[in-house]
């Protein structure tokens with residue numbers, strides 16, 4: 001059992017809190033079962049020594065009649081840990097059409113029963129200490145058959161020769177200086193709406209995407225909402241370069257990959273370099289401002305990425321948490337993000353504007 005200070009769902013846990021802002025809610029317990037904080041916290045009685053007969057300076061102890069708000073903060077409640085069944089239930093609600101719209105407005109926990117909402121709110125506030133596996137996330141490292149060193153070199157050589165790199169674009173098409181990206185396959189406009197049809201991926205990129213998909217389809221994904229084995233192929237490969245050093249351009253701000261236009265399964269491969277993937281229920285932006293501070297927050301989970309690793313997002317890590325990237329290493333990072341497309345959904349918001357590769361940041365919903 002865990003003990004947490006209780007906040008009304010949708011308050012300090014609200015998804016609208018920016019990552020750069022410290023989470024001021026202070027849970028009274030860690031997530032480690034069996035720690036000292038696993039039993040309810042007792043507020044100490046008045047222990048100040050007074051001369052015999054003297055009244056306390058304030059005869060009414062300050063905690064005797066707290067305001068309802070204070071009372072709520074001061075009385076910790078026992079919070080059960082999030083179970084596998086809970087994680088699946090919340091993810092399933094999010095994947096349903098109404099759950100999705102609730103997620104967009106940041107009140108995802110409202111319709112879920114309150115005990116479950118409380119457990120999940122606790123997880124979101126303490127994501128740093130939480131097992132992301134339960135939220136449908138997986139990191140795969142050291143799998144040469146997915147991406148060998150030789151193959152990585154081939155992909156880098158292909159990118160260097162063939163790729164027309166361009167900067168990402170932020171609000172109103174503004175170029176985000178120092179950023180570099182290239183999109184293959186399904187095209188997007190800067191608002192992340194799909195433009196036109198699939199065009200296919202270059203063979204060397206497609207081969208990597210197929211291996212990632214095959215790998216995923218050979219695994220069990222108990223916390224995904226949609227069947228991973230129903231994904232036919234990845235139709236988009238989005239390549240990005242992150243210069244070293246945690247400068248602004250070495251980061252990608254918190255965002256969702258569009259949650260209806262793209263399939264639930266997202267595969268991210270670090271072709272070279274390393275860096276960090278951040279997950280949080282938080283607001284987005286074009287860059288991660290103050291990366292160190294952001295990564296030290298309790299509500300942010302940071303995953304160290306190694307060269308040639310693959311991360312996979314499904315379930316809550318995909319549908320409820322935003323992700324961001326920080327390359328705070330001293331080498332260039334090149335990544336490829338593979339996505340499948342839900343064509344019915346994607347066409348609904350299809351843009352009539354001119355075709356232009358998208359910016360991932362514009363995917364903020």
Ligand SMILES: O=C(O)CCC(=O)C(=O)O
Nearest residue numbers: 238257268325335337360
């Ligand atoms: O570089 C990465 O691994 C992440 C890229 C990403 O989040 C995106 O393209 O949406």
